[in-house]
Amino acid sequence: MSEQLLQVDDLSVRYHTASGPVAAVSDVSFSIDEGEYFGLVGESGSGKSTAAMAIMGGLASNGEVTSGSISYRGEDITDLSERELREKLRWKEVAWIPQGSMSSLDPMMRLHEQALGVGRRHSDLSDEEIGGKFRDMFEVVALQRERATEYPHQFSGGMQQRALIALALFLEPSLIIADEPTTALDVIMQDQVFKYLDAAREELATSMLLITHDISLVFESCDRMGVMHAGQLAESGSVRDVYDSPRHPYTFLLQGSFPDIRYPERDLEVIEGDPPQLLGDVAECTFADRCPFAVEECRELAPPLEPVEAGEDPDHRVACIRSEEAYDEYQQRRADADEATGREEIDTGSKEAAGTAATEGFDEDAPLFEVRNLEKYFDRNRSLLDSLFDRNDPVQAVDDVSLTLSETDARGVIGESGCGKTTLLKTLVGLESPTGGEILFKGRDVAEFGRTDWKRFRSDVQLIFQDPFNSLDPKFTVEETLREPLAVHSMDDRDRRVREACEQVGLTPPERYLGRLPDQLSGGEKQRVSIARALVVDPDVLLADEPVSMLDVSTQTAVLELLSDLVEELGLAMLYISHDLSTVSYVCNEIDVMYLGRVVESGPTADILADPKHPYSQALINAVPVPDPNADRERTVMEGAPREPIGVGDGCRFRDRCPDAMEVCERTPHTVPVDGTRDVACHLYYDHESETTDGAASDPVADDAGDGTTDHQADEQPAGGGN
Amino acid sequence: MSASSQDGNGSRTVRDSYVVRNLTSGLRNIFQDRTTAVYFSILLFVIIMGLAGPAIAPHQYDEVQYTDDGDINRLAEPSMEHPLGTTDVGHDVLSRILVGARPTVITGLLGGAMIIGIGMTIGVTAGYVGGTVENVLMRMTDLVYGVPLIPFAIVLVALFSVGFTESIVVIGLILWRGNARVLRSQVLQIRERPFILAAKSTGASTPRIILKHVLPNIASMAILFFAIGVGYTILIQAGLAFLGVSDPFVPSWGIMVRNAFNSGFMDVAWWWSIPPGVLISVTVLSTFMFGRSYETTTGEGSDEAIIQAG
Numbered sequence A: 001m002s003e004q005l006l007q008v009d010d011l012s013v014r015y016h017t018a019s020g021p022v023a024a025v026s027d028v029s030f031s032i033d034e035g036e037y038f039g040l041v042g043e044s045g046s047g048k049s050t051a052a053m054a055i056m057g058g059l060a061s062n063g064e065v066t067s068g069s070i071s072y073r074g075e076d077i078t079d080l081s082e083r084e085l086r087e088k089l090r091w092k093e094v095a096w097i098p099q100g101s102m103s104s105l106d107p108m109m110r111l112h113e114q115a116l117g118v119g120r121r122h123s124d125l126s127d128e129e130i131g132g133k134f135r136d137m138f139e140v141v142a143l144q145r146e147r148a149t150e151y152p153h154q155f156s157g158g159m160q161q162r163a164l165i166a167l168a169l170f171l172e173p174s175l176i177i178a179d180e181p182t183t184a185l186d187v188i189m190q191d192q193v194f195k196y197l198d199a200a201r202e203e204l205a206t207s208m209l210l211i212t213h214d215i216s217l218v219f220e221s222c223d224r225m226g227v228m229h230a231g232q233l234a235e236s237g238s239v240r241d242v243y244d245s246p247r248h249p250y251t252f253l254l255q256g257s258f259p260d261i262r263y264p265e266r267d268l269e270v271i272e273g274d275p276p277q278l279l280g281d282v283a284e285c286t287f288a289d290r291c292p293f294a295v296e297e298c299r300e301l302a303p304p305l306e307p308v309e310a311g312e313d314p315d316h317r318v319a320c321i322r323s324e325e326a327y328d329e330y331q332q333r334r335a336d337a338d339e340a341t342g343r344e345e346i347d348t349g350s351k352e353a354a355g356t357a358a359t360e361g362f363d364e365d366a367p368l369f370e371v372r373n374l375e376k377y378f379d380r381n382r383s384l385l386d387s388l389f390d391r392n393d394p395v396q397a398v399d400d401v402s403l404t405l406s407e408t409d410a411r412g413v414i415g416e417s418g419c420g421k422t423t424l425l426k427t428l429v430g431l432e433s434p435t436g437g438e439i440l441f442k443g444r445d446v447a448e449f450g451r452t453d454w455k456r457f458r459s460d461v462q463l464i465f466q467d468p469f470n471s472l473d474p475k476f477t478v479e480e481t482l483r484e485p486l487a488v489h490s491m492d493d494r495d496r497r498v499r500e501a502c503e504q505v506g507l508t509p510p511e512r513y514l515g516r517l518p519d520q521l522s523g524g525e526k527q528r529v530s531i532a533r534a535l536v537v538d539p540d541v542l543l544a545d546e547p548v549s550m551l552d553v554s555t556q557t558a559v560l561e562l563l564s565d566l567v568e569e570l571g572l573a574m575l576y577i578s579h580d581l582s583t584v585s586y587v588c589n590e591i592d593v594m595y596l597g598r599v600v601e602s603g604p605t606a607d608i609l610a611d612p613k614h615p616y617s618q619a620l621i622n623a624v625p626v627p628d629p630n631a632d633r634e635r636t637v638m639e640g641a642p643r644e645p646i647g648v649g650d651g652c653r654f655r656d657r658c659p660d661a662m663e664v665c666e667r668t669p670h671t672v673p674v675d676g677t678r679d680v681a682c683h684l685y686y687d688h689e690s691e692t693t694d695g696a697a698s699d700p701v702a703d704d705a706g707d708g709t710t711d712h713q714a715d716e717q718p719a720g721g722g723n
Numbered sequence B: 001m002s003a004s005s006q007d008g009n010g011s012r013t014v015r016d017s018y019v020v021r022n023l024t025s026g027l028r029n030i031f032q033d034r035t036t037a038v039y040f041s042i043l044l045f046v047i048i049m050g051l052a053g054p055a056i057a058p059h060q061y062d063e064v065q066y067t068d069d070g071d072i073n074r075l076a077e078p079s080m081e082h083p084l085g086t087t088d089v090g091h092d093v094l095s096r097i098l099v100g101a102r103p104t105v106i107t108g109l110l111g112g113a114m115i116i117g118i119g120m121t122i123g124v125t126a127g128y129v130g131g132t133v134e135n136v137l138m139r140m141t142d143l144v145y146g147v148p149l150i151p152f153a154i155v156l157v158a159l160f161s162v163g164f165t166e167s168i169v170v171i172g173l174i175l176w177r178g179n180a181r182v183l184r185s186q187v188l189q190i191r192e193r194p195f196i197l198a199a200k201s202t203g204a205s206t207p208r209i210i211l212k213h214v215l216p217n218i219a220s221m222a223i224l225f226f227a228i229g230v231g232y233t234i235l236i237q238a239g240l241a242f243l244g245v246s247d248p249f250v251p252s253w254g255i256m257v258r259n260a261f262n263s264g265f266m267d268v269a270w271w272w273s274i275p276p277g278v279l280i281s282v283t284v285l286s287t288f289m290f291g292r293s294y295e296t297t298t299g300e301g302s303d304e305a306i307i308q309a310g
């Protein structure tokens, strides 16, 4: 379209390691024009970050560019030292948003001082202008202008990331190199950042090299893209071409492995294995070990990156010798699969209950968990000043939450970080004690549990943790990890149970894994061991806290598949907690949306996805990137970030960000049924007249929710409420 | 063989292999690194000397040696007969060194064991249990931190009696403080790791969690601290002995240095004072360096930990 900004030719990077040189990037070429967004997608270990580091001259000391060239605006910058790069290009021309904000912000300097330092060195702006621009940027990333004078440690992790983005962008660079810039952010915030980036592209013709594992983000925001696997470009071309006619098996499997909230019931593709570590020279297709379409020839030479068949854009290149056949096979396979499963309705819990022998006191017919008006407040560490000024509002982490989990339910609790979902989980399993409300487990109040009840509870209810890298004892082999719960609960038949659990989670054959230490397992395998540890005691309920958020895309899918199969086959109930709507929608048939400690909407997944009622659910669902360049999604209009649940007092907690907020929202909304299928806590959905006359609440109205009254209400209120 | 008995056997072999595995992997680490192996062999040598020394000593350590003329063989220079010469009262230095190895080794092991034993109990309990227990234990530790070791030992020993064992016990009763602090902070970190949470949520009891999950994960640090404790005890005990705050009739290396010094012939009879002095230094140095390189090879522990351990 216009001037070429960045040109990377045949770039190869090698790391010298104890076990020999590792080819991290091999022969990668791409270019970025002015005003163009280029997305580089791949799993961790695919070399995408290394490529970016090489461009920025920031390779680790054992890394070396072995061949190829990088030029910026026609000038060769391959051999510039990091220092020269910094002087010449950094900030003003090329902004760099690295993955971890912690290491990139100077902890000893206030943020605006850091901006001043950068601005003075790299621009001719006056100090006031620098300050002004920086503060403007602060607003864009939804931080308060005034907070620009604070130190990095006064911000939370997500806020630091946003401050870093502000720092990188306030000098209006021509090219932004961003390595997973929004991975640490919540989806609404991510959407806002990209909304700004889109605007910047319009106004200033900013370009971007976006490095991410999230193919939907690339499909949605970028113009052209490259898919990397094991240090090589597997496929590159315009986003549209790659989306419409992907040619490399890795591309279309990756595309198929992403849960798409538009099709929650779609089967996901699982890509087996991990990207290989390449020692020495490569003389085969690096994807061959994972490729379902591999044939003999694939292992004979490394397929070169060549334009796809004639007649198409020559810019669309692929490195696969069987691209045509493979894609046809793949289409065929998916069609078959669709036919086999049919377009089944989501099964909302009609499965057979697993028969368990009744034990004293536990009502096996009662719902597994029944939570009524649960409340968990934390006292803050009070300083002397706080107590002087009577500032002792507790943190209302979980406030008035009710939910029911019956056998074979798969229920998802979704919300941004800090919404209280993890506290809810911890309170449910008794790792925190509630400050109000009650939790019934199989009909019995948890508060009255004795020792044996707890023991029973601890084997019936199992947790799966977010962080597979830390949730296994590093000194225990897989077998020891799996035997531990059995020993605690003095269960018999341990060998059989351990093997069974291994098989259930796909660690087959068990012998291969039993003797290994966590160090010798990949991330996905660790999470499988974690799940096996939960299954080994034959539980009724699994509580999963973001079980896949730290895993790579391909592994993520496999674990999601596993969880959803387990729920179906073993008749388990599951409570799945996550900030990621697409994974929740894949596994769960019911969803609770949480905001600042309260459940604002709950109901069947399909209904909520198709037609969210609560303004917050709407924003949340809107903000999820859609993996389709043709889809024209409106970006969320919501401003700001959630507050902290401190001293929030009465009223709808969402009202400061809600586009539909009205006067009555100063009062706490009741939870009422809407459309007969779900409960929503929002003033838009019920009649306030009845509430004021009949102070008790709106249940009478609510009971009629299925009929026209409420629907009418729903349609009318936003318009009426605007004044 | 019934299923259940087989099962019982199965779990026992696993538990055995669990301990064995960790030990062997620790040892393998040690011998992979050449310098660590060297320090380890020196320590091994000292220990063997402690075990076999009295048996292979050519003379009784307190047997007066005579010259052929029948005179007491005082301050003889090293010779074939007395490879390390004799003292001012005619004792064979080599024999005293060999015999003196045993009290030195005992000092180290006893002191080291006391230090790590008390330190670990207090540190782990405080770190894991938390709350009031932690407060009480840590205030106690702070209190002990305030005690100056050598003066305290002198006063104590002066008040009660001048004994060999007493001097070691006093050291042990004070030096655990650093271990307690560092191990507590280690346990605080481990306690927050998700695998502990996982164990809790499967219903494992507190002692079980400490035994199976916490201790193994601080084991290599504990070994390091034990080694350092051994070194410190030997060094300080030698110091106390030199000051006369130990039993002069237990022929430890420290006492030898003291005797040499008191005799007034220190500058003449180098063969008398230097060997025990060098041996003390080498032993102590080896324990420190061994602990140090063990820590680097296993990648656990920290500089701060070593400083604190004192």
Ligand code: SF4
Binding pocket: A248, A249, A250, A285, A286, A287, A288, A289, A291, A292, A293, A294, A295, A298, A303, A319, A320, A321, A322, A323, A326
């Ligand atoms: S070249 Fe062969 S192994 Fe490689 S992606 Fe294509 S079909 Fe698969």
Ligand code: SF4
Binding pocket: A614, A615, A616, A652, A653, A654, A655, A656, A658, A659, A660, A661, A662, A665, A669, A681, A682, A683, A684
């Ligand atoms: S109650 Fe009011 S502020 Fe809250 S979500 Fe509904 S309309 Fe918005």
